[in-house]
Amino acid sequence: xxxxxxxxxxxxSGETHMKKYILVGVILASLLACLIESMIQNxxxxxxxxxxxxxxxQLSAKVLTLxxxxxxxxxxxxxxxxxxxxxxxxxNTSDSDVNDYLKTLYKGGGSAAFNYYIAPAGTVxxxxxxxxxxxxxxFDLLHDPREMIKRQLERAFQSKAITVNGPFKLAQGNNxxxxxxxxxxxxxxxxxxxxxxxxxxxxxxxEMVQTNNHDSVLAVRIPGHPAFYGSDSVFQGKFFLNTLxxxxxxxxxxxxxxxxxxxxxxxxxxxxxxxxYLTLLLVFGFFTSILYQRNxxxxxxxxxxxxxxxxxxxxxSVNKELIxxxxxxxxxxxxxxxxxxxxxxxxxxxxxxxxxxxxxxLQQLRDEEALQSATVLYFxxxxxxxxxxxxxxxxxxxxxxxxxxxxxxxxLPIDLFARLGGDEFALLLIEQQGEEQICRVVENMLSLxxxxxxxxxxxxxxxxxxxxxRYPTGGKTVEELFKSADIAMYEAKKAxxxxxxxxxxxxxxxxxxxMELVSHLRQALERKELLLHYQPQVxxxxxxxxGVEALLRWxxxxxxxxxxxxxxxxxxxxxxxxxxxxxxxQQACNQMxxxxxxxxxxxxxxxxxxxKQFQDEQLVDKVRMILQQTGLEAKYLELEITENIGxxxxxxGILRELRQLGVSISVDDFGMNYSSLSYLKRFPVTKIxxxxxxxxxxxxxxxxxxxxxxxxxxxxxxxxxxxxxGVESLAEAEYLLENGCSQIQGYYFYRPTExxxxxxxxxxxxxxxxx
Numbered sequence: 001x002x003x004x005x006x007x008x009x010x011x012x013s014g015e016t017h018m019k020k021y022i023l024v025g026v027i028l029a030s031l032l033a034c035l036i037e038s039m040i041q042n043x044x045x046x047x048x049x050x051x052x053x054x055x056x057x058q059l060s061a062k063v064l065t066l067x068x069x070x071x072x073x074x075x076x077x078x079x080x081x082x083x084x085x086x087x088x089x090x091x092n093t094s095d096s097d098v099n100d101y102l103k104t105l106y107k108g109g110g111s112a113a114f115n116y117y118i119a120p121a122g123t124v125x126x127x128x129x130x131x132x133x134x135x136x137x138x139f140d141l142l143h144d145p146r147e148m149i150k151r152q153l154e155r156a157f158q159s160k161a162i163t164v165n166g167p168f169k170l171a172q173g174n175n176x177x178x179x180x181x182x183x184x185x186x187x188x189x190x191x192x193x194x195x196x197x198x199x200x201x202x203x204x205x206x207e208m209v210q211t212n213n214h215d216s217v218l219a220v221r222i223p224g225h226p227a228f229y230g231s232d233s234v235f236q237g238k239f240f241l242n243t244l245x246x247x248x249x250x251x252x253x254x255x256x257x258x259x260x261x262x263x264x265x266x267x268x269x270x271x272x273x274x275x276x277y278l279t280l281l282l283v284f285g286f287f288t289s290i291l292y293q294r295n296x297x298x299x300x301x302x303x304x305x306x307x308x309x310x311x312x313x314x315x316x317s318v319n320k321e322l323i324x325x326x327x328x329x330x331x332x333x334x335x336x337x338x339x340x341x342x343x344x345x346x347x348x349x350x351x352x353x354x355x356x357x358x359x360x361x362l363q364q365l366r367d368e369e370a371l372q373s374a375t376v377l378y379f380x381x382x383x384x385x386x387x388x389x390x391x392x393x394x395x396x397x398x399x400x401x402x403x404x405x406x407x408x409x410x411x412l413p414i415d416l417f418a419r420l421g422g423d424e425f426a427l428l429l430i431e432q433q434g435e436e437q438i439c440r441v442v443e444n445m446l447s448l449x450x451x452x453x454x455x456x457x458x459x460x461x462x463x464x465x466x467x468x469x470r471y472p473t474g475g476k477t478v479e480e481l482f483k484s485a486d487i488a489m490y491e492a493k494k495a496x497x498x499x500x501x502x503x504x505x506x507x508x509x510x511x512x513x514x515m516e517l518v519s520h521l522r523q524a525l526e527r528k529e530l531l532l533h534y535q536p537q538v539x540x541x542x543x544x545x546x547g548v549e550a551l552l553r554w555x556x557x558x559x560x561x562x563x564x565x566x567x568x569x570x571x572x573x574x575x576x577x578x579x580x581x582x583x584x585x586q587q588a589c590n591q592m593x594x595x596x597x598x599x600x601x602x603x604x605x606x607x608x609x610x611x612k613q614f615q616d617e618q619l620v621d622k623v624r625m626i627l628q629q630t631g632l633e634a635k636y637l638e639l640e641i642t643e644n645i646g647x648x649x650x651x652x653g654i655l656r657e658l659r660q661l662g663v664s665i666s667v668d669d670f671g672m673n674y675s676s677l678s679y680l681k682r683f684p685v686t687k688i689x690x691x692x693x694x695x696x697x698x699x700x701x702x703x704x705x706x707x708x709x710x711x712x713x714x715x716x717x718x719x720x721x722x723x724x725x726g727v728e729s730l731a732e733a734e735y736l737l738e739n740g741c742s743q744i745q746g747y748y749f750y751r752p753t754e755x756x757x758x759x760x761x762x763x764x765x766x767x768x769x770x771x
Contacts, residue, residue, distance in 0.1 A: 021291045022288065022291070025284060025287050025288065025291075026284075029280060029283075029284045032280060033277070033280060036276045036277070036280065037273075040269060040272055040273050040276065043269070043272070044265065044269045047265045047268065047269070048262070048265055051257045051261050051262065051265065052240075052257060054216070054257075055216045055240055055255050055256065055257045056240050056255075058216050058255065059216065059218070059240050059242055059253065059254075059255040060242060062206060062207065062208055062218065062253070062255075063242040063244050063253050065206040065207065066202070066203070066206040066208065066244060066253070067244055067245075069112070069202050069205050069206050070197075070202060070244075070246065073112055073113065073195065073197050073202065074162060074179055074195070074247055076105060076113065076116065076195050077162055077179055077181055077193060077194075077195050079105060080105070080116060080118065080193040080195070081181060081183060081193055083101055084118060084183060084190075084191075084193060085183075089120075089183075089185050089190055090118075090120065095126070098118065098126045099126060099128060102116050102117075102118075102126060102127070102128035103128050103129075105128075106128050106129065112197050112198045112199075112201040112202045112205065113195050113196060113197055113198070114170075114176065114196035114197065114198055115127055115128060115129060115133050115136075115195075115196045116128055116193075116194070116195055116196075117133075117136065117193075117194050118191065118192075118193050118194075119141055119191050119192040119193075119194065120190065120191035121189075121190070121191050122140060122141045122142035122191060122192060123138060123139070123140050123141070123191075124136050124137060124138060124139045124141065125137075125138070141153065141192060148165055148168075149165070152164075152165045152178075152180060153180075153182075155248070156180055156181060156182040156192070157182055157189070159248075160181075160182060160184065161181065161247070161248070162179055162180070162181045162247040162248065163179070163180055163181070163247075163248050164177060164178070164179050164246055164247055164248045164249060165177070165178045165179075165180070166178055166199065167199045167222075167228045174198055174199070174200045174201075175198075175199035175200050175228060175229070176196060176197060176198060176199055177196070177197040177199050178194060178195070178196050178197070179194065179195050179197065179247065180192050180193070180194040181193055181194075199228075199229075203220075203229055208220075208229065216255045216256065216257060216258055217230070217231075217234055217255065217256050217257075217258055218230055218234065218253065218254070218255050219231055219232070219234035219235060219253070219254050219255075220244075220251055220252070220253050220254075221235070221251065221252050221254075222249065222250075222251055222252075223250065223251075223252055230254075234254045234255070234256050235252075235254045237256065238256065239254045239255060239256045240254065240255045240256070241253070241254050242254075340352060341353035341356070343418070343419040345397055345400060345401060345419070346400060346401050346404035346405075346419050347404075348404050348408065348417055348418060348419055349416055349417070349418040349419075350418055350419060350420070350421075351418065351419075351420040351421060353416070353418060354416060354418035354420065354426055354428065355478050357415070357416050357428060358374070358376065358416075358428055358478050358481065359478050361374045361415070361428065361430055362374060362471065362476070362477065362478065362481075365471060365472075366476075372431075373429075373430065373431070373470065373471065374428065374429070374430050374470070374471040374481075375428070375429040375430075375438055375468060375469070375470045375471070376426060376427075376428060376468070376469045376470075376474070376481045376482065376484075376485045377426065377427040377428075377429065377438075377441075377442065377445075377466055377467075377468055377485070377500075378420075378424070378425075378426050378466070378467045378468075378469070378482065378485035378486055378488075378489050379424075379425055379426075379464045379465060379466040379467065379489060379500075380422070380423045380424045380425070380464070380465065380489070381399070381403070381423040381462055381463070381464060382462075382463040382464065382465055382493070382498060383463070384396065384399075384422075384423040387399055387455075387460065391455060391458065391460075395455045395456060395458070396423075398455050398456065399453055399455060399460065399462070400419070400423060402453045402454075402455075403425070403449070403453075403462065404417075404419065404425075406448045406449070407425075407427075407445065407448065410444070410448055412427075412441055412444060412445070413429065413431060413441060414427050414428065414429060414441075415428045415429060415430045415431075416428040426482075426485075427445075429441060435502060438468060438470075438502075439500075442466055442468070442500045445464070445466070446464060446466075446498070446500075449461075449462045449463070449464060463498035464498060464500075465489050465490075465492040465493040465498070465499065465500070466489060466492060466499070466500035466501075467484075467485040467486060467487065467488030467489025467490070467491070467492060467500070467501060467503065468485065468488055468500060468501065468502045468503060469481045469482075469484035469485035469488060469502075469503040470502070470503075473503070473504075473505075474488075474503045484503040484507075485503060487503060487507045487511050488500075488501045488502060488503040488507060489501070491507055514570065517562075517566070517567065517570060518570055518574050520556065520557075521554070521567055521570060521571060521574075521576065522574075522576060524554060524556075524580075525579070525580065525583060527557065529554055529555050529556060529557060530552065530553070530554055530555075530580065530583065531553050531555060531754070532550050532551065532552060532553065532584065532587055532588060532591070532754075532755075533550075533551045533553050533752035533753055533754055534548040534549065534550055534551070534591075534752065534753060534754075534755070534758045535548060535549050535551060535745060535750060535751065535752040535753070536548050536745075536749065536750045536758070536761060537549065537604075537606070537723060537743060537744070537745045538743070538744050538745070538749045538750075538768050539742050539743055539744075539768075540733060540737050540742045540743075540744055540768065540769060540770040541737070541742040541769070541770075542742075542769070543767060543768045543769025543770075544601075544765070544768060545601065545603060545761070545762070545765065545768070546603055546604070546743065547603045547604035547605065547606060547638070548592075548603065548604075548605060548606070548758065549605075549606040549607075549608075549640075549745065550584060550587075550588035550605060550606065550607050550608075551564070551752050552564055552568070552580070552584050552608075553752075554567050568610070572610055572611065572612050575612070577610045577612045577613065578612055578613055578616055581609065581610055581612075581613040582613075582622060582626075584607060584608075585607055585622070585623070585626055586626050586629070586630070588605055588607050589605065589607075589626050589627065589630040589632045589637065590629075590630045590632075591755060592605040592630075592632055592636060592637075593630045593631050593632040595759075595762075596632070596636070600759070600762050601762065602636065603636070604635075604636050604637070604638050604664065605632075605636055605637055605638065606638045606639075606640055606666065607637070607638070607639055607640065608639075608640045608668065609639050609640065609641050611642070614641060614651065614654065619654060619658075620654060620657045620658060620661070623637075623639075623658065623661060623663060624661060627661070633662070634661045634662030634663050635662050635664075637663045637664070638663070638664040638665070638666055638686075638687070639658060639663055639664070639665055639666070640666050640667075640668040640689065641665065641666075641667060641668065642667070642668050642669055652682065652683060655683055655684050655685075656684055658684075659684040659686075664686040664687065665683075665684060665685050665686055665687075666685070666686060666687035666688065666689055666721075666723075667685055667687070667688045667689060668689045669689065669691040670688040670689055670690055670691060670711060680714070680718050680720070681718065685720060686720060686721060687715075687720055687721040687722065687723060688711065688715050688720055688721075688722050688723075689722075689723050689724075689725055690708060690711060690712075690722065690723070690724040690725065690741070691725070691726075692724075692725050692726020692727075692746070693726075694707055694708050694711075695708075695724055695725070695726045695727055695728075695732055695736075695746075696726070698731070698732045698735050698736075699729075699731055699732070705735070708724075708735075708736070708739065708741075709739050712736075712739055712740045712741050713740070716740060721743065722740075722741050722743065723741070723743035723744070723745060724736050724741050724743070724744055724745065724746070725745045725746060726745075726746050727744045727745065727746030727747075727748045727749075728746050728747045728748050729748055730748065732746075732748070733748055733770060734770060737770050749768060
């Protein structure tokens, strides 16, 4: 009975409110209609203003463009004047030269000119093009009977500046302009230079015609005269005007909006008005529908309220049971959380905990909370694998626990210290602002490990390589900061270990570029991107080529030629220099054998050996096999080694075996490293190669000249040949020859070239002998 009475009261109240809402809706709809009409009228006004503004902007742009084109064409007058003056007013200048210059000016300038002519003493002597202008040849301008020409000549004599005649209709039907200037020599009239211009062509190039077909209608006139382009009606009614100042006089350029644009605005406003009122009608209907549904829903809510009260009592009893179960669940979660976020070996936070904490800190930094900085220190133990391999993994685990213990026991301003896995650790700093503060923390860490670690009675000294990445320069996410810190750590390792490096973007770009280059270099042989160039070696006394050096080149499929100084160290570092070096030796020996069989001079072939190749135990066998496969005699092969290859006693046996094969040995870049007289005496070297850094100083550095003399004398004293590389000038070659070095390699004689280029050099040798 109570609920039924409540439902009847709710229904009567709902009907009353429904009528009130409809009345309010009608009033609001009327006000909204007035507001919409006002907005539409304002929008119509803004659209029209936009059309007028567009017309003004286009007018200004076209006037500037037209001015620029006319001035550029008038500049050809200056070119004609400059030509006449600089050629001493055509004194001793042949007619053909003058006509050629007019032809070049006409065809090369991209101008709108009908013709150019020069009229010494007022008589047209030179004109281009002649075709169509035959009647002007030898025409006396000073006696031209036409009044407009007479007036123009008078202005030219009075102003001594460029005068303009036109626009006027030409015989071809086009509008034209004629610009003339009187030239004076020593204040005495010499003659005229003139340019005839196609005004219609100039208007087309300034896009005046295209403008008339789109947003605006343009017209051009001389003040006080009818329009010579466009309609005079443009200068009537509402129009916009700009003045174009010429070398002599001025033009008026007027513009009106295109009537079609105004019609488009009216159509757009009509459609907008219809759409707005239709939308308002739909909204009012939707509003009425919502009121009806709301009233209906209110009745349903009243009937459900009592049901919910009963259900709520039942839920309270169930909730008490859930609370007791939740307490047990929290205890279990705490146990699992400790296991999930703690490293089992060292009992310090693990990778998951570190990532989670770092993510929290980064979010606080992004939200501009109290934190001002975040820094990740990422490090591992140098040569940790050696500990595991030598003492076993048990000792390795003891070492890891000792490192964690030492860092924990010392008071460092660390927010979190974690083991990431293996021998990798990370520290999070959140208050250190500058690099100096961070460096102090890192130095303190390194000092903790100066004392050896006791591994079951064995002392072991630990060295760390630490990479440092700061927010935001090192990254703005967890992954980016770890990646940056990892890159910096490996830069620290490359510096020799037991050191630290701050990340910078150059490290990242260098790493990415290096990995891309290495990946492509591994496939360079298969893709046939590697090739050999050959650089001749010349004996200046004999005046002939005595050998060639094979030089490796890489023609990357997308990057083009890549410097050997870039990719050869990468090949050595990644361990792929040996197959590349084997390919170079095979290709070069095979090519030299082909040249010998073709009857070309039997000269030596020099091939460079890398450090990695020289350390290959199979080097001698590979050289022997390649010589057998190609058929090249060993005496024509010379292997070039750097000083640091051949300066170790253990390499002596390899050098001797190569010499026993008959192969020559030369020392490349001699004088750059740690040369020793005893090594030259003991090792079977046949030639030394003077480094180009000494050659560069021949003309400027007395010390370089002294070094060169000493090394040449040293080589001759040991009975060794000597050759200089990198010779680029006659002065360098003559100095070397004067001091006993006649063998030259460098750009002064020949650049490195491909096979075809070298064969052409062999067939067309010039005189290479120096006196």
